[in-house]
Amino acid sequence: MxxxxxxxxxxxxxxxxxxxxxxxxxxxxxxxxxxxxxxxxxxxxxxxxxxxxxxxxxxxxxxxxxxxxxxxxxxxxxxxxxxxxxxxxxxxxxxxxxxxxxxxxxxxxxxxxxxxxxxxxxxxxxxxxxxxxxxxxxxxxxxxxxRRTVENPDLAHRAAAQGLTANIREMEETGYTVIEKAISPDFAEDVRHATLRALSEHNTISLQWMLYHGREIELLALNPKMMTLIDASLGRGAVIASLSAIRKGPGPGFIPNHTDYSHVPEPYPEFAMTGVGVWALEDWTAASGPTWIIPGSHRMRRAPRPGEGHNGGVPIEMPKGSAVYFTSGVWHWQGDRTEPGERVTLHMHYNRGILRSLEPKKVDPLHRNPPRLGEMLGEDDWFDKMAGIGRDHVRFQHMLQLHKFTDQKKREILETA
Ligand SMILES: [Fe+2]
Structure with missing residues (x-):
C-alpha cells in the first residue's frame, strides 16, 4: 500500500x-x-x-x-x-x-x-x-x-477512470490541456462569489493565499481531475506555490508573454518544475480576455526574449467550470478583453515537491480535509522536517515509493499512446 x-x-x-x-x-x-x-x-x-x-x-x-x-x-x-x-x-x-x-x-x-x-x-x-x-x-x-483516505496512487488507472489519459498525452505534446466542465456551473458560481467576496473585503483586484478564503476554495483545490494533471506533470508531493485570484475588466491584458519559471536557469530541464491551473468562472471566449498559449513552446526550454512575438498563440476558449492546466515552461499571456463585464479567475500554481513555494503554508484546513490537501501543503514529504534526532525516513520512503509508482504509470500512459 x-x-x-x-x-x-x-x-x-x-x-x-x-x-x-x-x-x-x-x-x-x-x-x-x-x-x-x-x-x-x-x-x-x-x-x-x-x-x-x-x-x-x-x-x-x-x-x-x-x-x-x-x-x-x-x-x-x-x-x-x-x-x-x-x-x-x-x-x-x-x-x-x-x-x-x-x-x-x-x-x-x-x-x-x-x-x-x-x-x-x-x-x-x-x-x-x-x-x-x-x-x-x-x-x-x-x-x-x-480524513485518512488517500487518492488512488495508480496514475494510469485513475486517469483512465477520469477520462484524462488523452489530456496527459496532449499535455506532454503541447505543454497544456483543458479539462472541460470539471466542476458544475453551480459550484463555479459559488467559487466566483467566494472569490469576489475575498477581493472585495481586501479592496483589491488580485489576492494571494486564496486557500484560506473559504471552504469553496478548499474544495476546488481538491478537484480530482486537476490533481491527476498535477501528478502527471509534477509527480506526487507537488506543493502549492501560490493560489491567487484575479479580477479583470475590459481593456488590454496586463500580463505579457512569459513562462511561470522564476530563477530557473536555461535551458529549462526536460521535466516540468511548475504547473498552473486556471479556473474559468465564466465562459471563456476570445473576446473575454482569456489566457493565450503558444502550444509546444515548452520545447524551446527558455523564456521569451523582450520583443519576441506571439506567433502561433491560441486563445483558451472553454465553458464556465472548466480549467486550463499549463506546465513545463510553456509561453502564455493574458489576452485583451474586448467585451464588457469582468473575468474572475483562480490561479492554482503548483511546484514540484523539491522546490520552494511562494506562499508560506498554513495547516488550518487540514482537520476538515483528506490527506490530499496535506500533501500539497508539504505534510507528506520529508522536507523541512528534520529534527534534532534525525531525518524523517518514514516520509522519505513513502514519497520515494509514490514517485516510483507514478513514474512507472506515467510511462505506461505515454508509451501506449
Ligand atoms: Fe503565468
Whole structure:
C-alpha cells in the first residue's frame, strides 16, 4: 500500500480495521441514542486498481449492528438495509469528501461527482437507514475515514477512470490541456462569489493565499481531475506555490508573454518544475480576455526574449467550470478583453515537491480535509522536517515509493499512446 502509517487506501484492510475500531467504540458510546435498533450497510465497487489485489477487482465491505454488538465484514451483504454500489474511483472521490453531515453537503458532493465522472458512474444507493441516529453515526464514520483516505496512487488507472489519459498525452505534446466542465456551473458560481467576496473585503483586484478564503476554495483545490494533471506533470508531493485570484475588466491584458519559471536557469530541464491551473468562472471566449498559449513552446526550454512575438498563440476558449492546466515552461499571456463585464479567475500554481513555494503554508484546513490537501501543503514529504534526532525516513520512503509508482504509470500512459 502507498500510504503513511496514519493513512490508508480506500477499502484496504487498514481502512476496514479502522472502520471496525471506530464503529465498535462509537456504538458503545452512543448505545442509548441508538436505542437497540438494528441497522446494516453494505458497499461494493467494481474496477478497483489492480495493486489493491481485490478478487475480480471488486472492493467491498459491510457492517451490521444488531442493537447491541457491531460486526464488520469484508463480504458484501445483499440483505443490508442500505446498499451502495458503483465504480471504485468515483466512490474513492466520495470517500475523500469530509463534512458529509453539513447542510446540503451530500447533495453538493453528488453534484460534483457527476461533473467529474458523469452520471453513469455515480454510486447507486438502494434502501435507506430509517433511524436518524444510525445515519448520523455513518456520516461520522465517513468523515473519520475521509480524513485518512488517500487518492488512488495508480496514475494510469485513475486517469483512465477520469477520462484524462488523452489530456496527459496532449499535455506532454503541447505543454497544456483543458479539462472541460470539471466542476458544475453551480459550484463555479459559488467559487466566483467566494472569490469576489475575498477581493472585495481586501479592496483589491488580485489576492494571494486564496486557500484560506473559504471552504469553496478548499474544495476546488481538491478537484480530482486537476490533481491527476498535477501528478502527471509534477509527480506526487507537488506543493502549492501560490493560489491567487484575479479580477479583470475590459481593456488590454496586463500580463505579457512569459513562462511561470522564476530563477530557473536555461535551458529549462526536460521535466516540468511548475504547473498552473486556471479556473474559468465564466465562459471563456476570445473576446473575454482569456489566457493565450503558444502550444509546444515548452520545447524551446527558455523564456521569451523582450520583443519576441506571439506567433502561433491560441486563445483558451472553454465553458464556465472548466480549467486550463499549463506546465513545463510553456509561453502564455493574458489576452485583451474586448467585451464588457469582468473575468474572475483562480490561479492554482503548483511546484514540484523539491522546490520552494511562494506562499508560506498554513495547516488550518487540514482537520476538515483528506490527506490530499496535506500533501500539497508539504505534510507528506520529508522536507523541512528534520529534527534534532534525525531525518524523517518514514516520509522519505513513502514519497520515494509514490514517485516510483507514478513514474512507472506515467510511462505506461505515454508509451501506449
Ligand atoms: Fe503565468
Amino acid at each position: 502507498f500510504t503513511l502509517p496514519h493513512q490508508f487506501e480506500f477499502l484496504s484492510d487498514a481502512w476496514l480495521d479502522e472502520a471496525r475500531r471506530f464503529l465498535e467504540r462509537e456504538t458503545v458510546q452512543r448505545k442509548d441514542r441508538l436505542g437497540g435498533r438494528p441497522f446494516s450497510v453494505a458497499e461494493r465497487f467494481i474496477n478497483a486498481p489492480p495493486h489493491m489485489t481485490c478478487a475480480d477487482n471488486v472492493a467491498q465491505w459491510s457492517m451490521r449492528y444488531d442493537g447491541d454488538k457491531v460486526t464488520v465484514a469484508r463480504e458484501f451483504d445483499e440483505n443490508a438495509d442500505q446498499r451502495i454500489e458503483g465504480d471504485y474511483q468515483a466512490a474513492l472521490t466520495a470517500a475523500q469528501f469530509v463534512g458529509l453531515l453539513a447542510p446540503g453537503a451530500m447533495k453538493a458532493m453528488l453534484r460534483e461527482l457527476r461533473a467529474v465522472y458523469g452520471k453513469d458512474r455515480l454510486p447507486r444507493i438502494a434502501g435507506s437507514l430509517p433511524d436518524p441516529q444510525a445515519n448520523e453515526l455513518m456520516g461520522h464514520l465517513h468523515d473519520h475515514l475521509g
